[in-house]
Amino acid sequence: MRIGELAERAGTTSKTLRFYEEQGLLPPADRTPSGYRDYAPDAVARIDFVHRGQAAGLTLAQIRQILDIRDSGHAPCEHVRDLLDARLAEIEQQIAQLTALHGTIADLRHDAAHPDPVTCSPDQVCRYL
Amino acid sequence: MRIGELAERAGTTSKTLRFYEEQGLLPPADRTPSGYRDYAPDAVARIDFVHRGQAAGLTLAQIRQILDIRDSGHAPCEHVRDLLDARLAEIEQQIAQLTALHGTIADLRHDAAHPDPVTCSPDQVCRYL
DNA sequence: CTTGACCTTCCCCTGCACTGGAAGGTCCAG
DNA sequence: CTGGACCTTCCAGTGCAGGGGAAGGTCAAG
Numbered sequence: 001m002r003i004g005e006l007a008e009r010a011g012t013t014s015k016t017l018r019f020y021e022e023q024g025l026l027p028p029a030d031r032t033p034s035g036y037r038d039y040a041p042d043a044v045a046r047i048d049f050v051h052r053g054q055a056a057g058l059t060l061a062q063i064r065q066i067l068d069i070r071d072s073g074h075a076p077c078e079h080v081r082d083l084l085d086a087r088l089a090e091i092e093q094q095i096a097q098l099t100a101l102h103g104t105i106a107d108l109r110h111d112a113a114h115p116d117p118v119t120c121s122p123d124q125v126c127r128y129l
Numbered sequence: 130m131r132i133g134e135l136a137e138r139a140g141t142t143s144k145t146l147r148f149y150e151e152q153g154l155l156p157p158a159d160r161t162p163s164g165y166r167d168y169a170p171d172a173v174a175r176i177d178f179v180h181r182g183q184a185a186g187l188t189l190a191q192i193r194q195i196l197d198i199r200d201s202g203h204a205p206c207e208h209v210r211d212l213l214d215a216r217l218a219e220i221e222q223q224i225a226q227l228t229a230l231h232g233t234i235a236d237l238r239h240d241a242a243h244p245d246p247v248t249c250s251p252d253q254v255c256r257y258l
Numbered sequence: 259c260t261t262g263a264c265c266t267t268c269c270c271c272t273g274c275a276c277t278g279g280a281a282g283g284t285c286c287a288g
Numbered sequence: 289c290t291g292g293a294c295c296t297t298c299c300a301g302t303g304c305a306g307g308g309g310a311a312g313g314t315c316a317a318g
Contacts, residue, residue: 004294014295019276034284036295052258056234060275066255077241080255084238091231095224102220105185109213112206126195126209129181133264143265148306163314165265189305 001039003029010047017047025050025064027071057087130168132158139176146176154179154193156200186216 003014010017020026026046029037046067053063062083069076108129132143139146149155155175158166175196182192191212198205237258 002295013277015277016275018297023275032284034295036284049255049258054275056237056258057230066258070255076255080258081238081241084234084241087234088231088238091227091234095227095231098220098224098227101186102217102224105213105216105220108185109210109217112210112213126178126199126205129178129185129195129209131265142307144308145306147267152305161314163265165314183305188303 001041001043003037003039006039006043006047010044011051012047020047020050020060023060023064025060025067056084057091058083130170130172132166132168135168135172135176139173140180141176149176149179149189152189152193154189154196185213186220187212 001009003017007014007017017026021028026043029039029043032038049067050060050063053066054060058066066076066080066083069079130138132146136143136146146155150157155172158168158172161167178196179189179192182195183189187195195205195209195212198208
């Protein structure tokens, strides 16, 4: 299977697959005599795994770590659990920050509910911010 | 006041102030005969405003829009309200997405609670993802 | 007169995950 | 044998908000 077909089957682009290979997410592909990349059908599963990792909010570098562990013949279970735990903590922190920011902005927006340019002194940029 | 002093007073760096000027957030500074930037004391307030805008999650481009309106002699109230409304909507959407993602990852993590490499078939990367 | 702190412009680098495009090679149908 | 679809490599850019560092000018203290 050539790169275009693989891309379509995996729901991505040729460009992205070359990028993944360059980043070490995909092993260097076999080549046809003329130099075209030639993929086995199971390459789709590996790309799907990358996509699932992305859906879980992992970076390509993290997904690559998992892949490297698997490729070295080990089970990446523990590492995956650690990554998931770290992601959960990150997300919780992000939600907390966004919630706080939402409160702050909602307050500002409340003050700005009744536009009154007259009370805006020209020497400040905006009294609502 | 020279750029280093302004930077310190405003809690930032000279580098950043030059960058802000380049981006149109600060007007081109006056220069001393030798070419040094020379700021009036009220420059601090403008940088503070930029920082407040950033604290509200606005991009420099958005803050610049507000500044441009103000500099053109108008009151930016309405524009600020629109930006705050847009930010609130964005934040709500981000929180919703993160909450959904948290649920998904928590489920994955739950499945992965009891590591059992034996049940990991080597032809899949990781049964937890 | 020199040292050191400060300033100037200039260009490149960071992280993340790609995307665009140029120049050229390959393959297959008509 | 030609056209078009596909492939190759390589270089460069995207958005965001700066940071790093070079090469050189300026200023005040000692």
